[in-house]
Amino acid sequence: MLEMRQTCERCHTPLPMDSIDAMICSYECTFCTACVSGPLKGHCPNCGGNLQPRPIRVQQ
Numbered sequence: 001m002l003e004m005r006q007t008c009e010r011c012h013t014p015l016p017m018d019s020i021d022a023m024i025c026s027y028e029c030t031f032c033t034a035c036v037s038g039p040l041k042g043h044c045p046n047c048g049g050n051l052q053p054r055p056i057r058v059q060q
Helices: 033-037
Strands: 022-024 030-032
Antiparallel strands (some): 022 030
């Protein structure tokens, strides 16, 4: 199951499970869209891979 990290690993912005602003790499490193589109330039600083929108999970 996909790990749903709750904050941006760079700026610590909250990213709840239903956030549309969360981006992840293939290792599930998690960043906010502001960091991804700005300083990270679309690439994970940990693995160098690209970052894609994280799927949302609705809490039940």
